[in-house]
Amino acid sequence: xxxxxxxxxxxxxxxxxxxxxxxxxxxxxxxxxxxxxxxxxxxxxxxxxxxxxxxxxxxxxxxxxxxxxxxxxxxxxxxxxxxxxxxxxxxxxxxxxxxxxxxxxxxxxxxxxxxxxxxxxxxxxxxxxxxxxxxxxxxxxxxxxxxxxxxxxxxxxxxxxxxxxxxxxxxxxxxxxxxxxxxxxxxxxxxxxxxxxxxxxxxxxxxxxxxxxxxxxxxxxxxxxxxxxxxxxxxxxxxxxxxxxxxxxxxxxxxxxxxxxxxxxxxxxxxxxxxxxxxxxxxx
Numbered sequence: 706x707x708x709x710x711x712x713x714x715x716x717x718x719x720x721x722x723x724x725x726x727x728x729x730x731x732x733x734x735x736x737x738x739x740x741x742x743x744x745x746x747x748x749x750x751x752x753x754x755x756x757x758x759x760x761x762x763x764x765x766x767x768x769x770x771x772x773x774x775x776x777x778x779x780x781x782x783x784x785x786x787x788x789x790x791x792x793x794x795x796x797x798x799x800x801x802x803x804x805x806x807x808x809x810x811x812x813x814x815x816x817x818x819x820x821x822x823x824x825x826x827x828x829x830x831x832x833x834x835x836x837x838x839x840x841x842x843x844x845x846x847x848x849x850x851x852x853x854x855x856x857x858x859x860x861x862x863x864x865x866x867x868x869x870x871x872x873x874x875x876x877x878x879x880x881x882x883x884x885x886x887x888x889x890x891x892x893x894x895x896x897x898x899x900x901x902x903x904x905x906x907x908x909x910x911x912x913x914x915x916x917x918x919x920x921x922x923x924x925x926x927x928x929x930x931x932x933x934x935x936x937x938x939x940x941x942x943x944x945x946x947x948x949x950x951x952x953x954x955x956x957x958x959x960x961x962x963x964x965x966x967x968x969x970x971x972x973x974x975x976x977x978x979x980x981x982x983x984x985x986x987x988x989x
Contacts, residue, residue, distance in 0.1 A: 783809050783964075784971060785826055785866070786855075791932035791939070792868055793903040795824065796967070797976065806972035807868075807980060809965040818960060819871050819928055821889070822984035824967040827930075829865035832955050833944050868967060869930035869940050870898070872985060875960075879929045880919030886912035887985075894985035898933050905936040918942055918949040927957035 777783075787798030787805045798804035809826050819825055873879040873889050881887045887894050901907065906914050914935035923929050932938025942949065945956025967980040 780811060782811055782968075785809055785868070785967075787868065790903070790937050791934050792824070792870070793934040793937070794900045795870075795898055795933045795980065796868065796970070803973055805970045805976055807967045808969045808971050810968045811965040813966050814960075814963055819874065819963055819966070820982070820984065821871050821874060821986050822982045823871045824868065824980050824982065825871060825928075825930070826866055826868045826964045826967060827958055828962045828964065829867050830944075830958060830962060833867075834865050866964065869932050869938070870985075871928050872931050872941075873923050873929040875923050875925035875927055877929075878920050878922045880921065881913040882917055883912055889986050892986070895987060896933075896983075896985050898981065898983055899935070900933075903934050903937070915942060916948060918945070921945065921949045921953045921956065923957055924953055926960050927954065928960060928963075929957055 784806050787796045787807060789798050792798070796805050796807065807826075872887070872894070877889055878891070879887070879889050885893060887896075899908070904914060908914060921929065929941045931940045931942065941956040941958070943956075945951065945953065949956055966982075969980060970976045970978055
């Protein structure tokens, strides 16, 4: 008899019992929907990262837009509100009405100089600021809001920024006499942009539309400026002593003070249009 005969019989494969522990760990559990534990989570739980990504993109775009707008306002162009009637009828403004909002080109004078007839926005020289009072609220929050609105042209700037028309430039001589009217280099000027109906004097009776002045030789690097509404404009005439026969720098504006050139009326819609640059010395 051999050893194999004495050994107990081996179980047949069909009689072997599965290991319960191993069976539970290897067979995936199923739910009633037919899915398994390894199935992806419901879609609703994956939307949060996508929403955060969209929010980041929108925030980035908003920041970029604000930066670009700030750069444009600082270096390219900026809107300004016209608060007074000194440039009527070219530019409309008053304390109790909707004044024109103009777009001021800041690039042009980086490559060229103001010319006679240009309508410019400039910072008033120190002698022009005597008696100037801030129009801002004493309330800090309100003042901050006013400054922001001023930057985008909804309220006037707090600085003494002014808008006038260039009549004469450095090296030219300007004067006004009852018998000749306004002259530059001794020759009468032509000013089709004036409207007698906006003035308190008849040009045919008072050719200077105010006091006589000059002659004034405009220093190099400076400008002689006047408002189109001559009887309602505190311009170069109002800031030079002794009827402008003394120091000419008091009534003239440094070219360095020029902020830019008025290009368009952007508000209100009924006033949309360009701001004309008409040379009063044309034909001389």
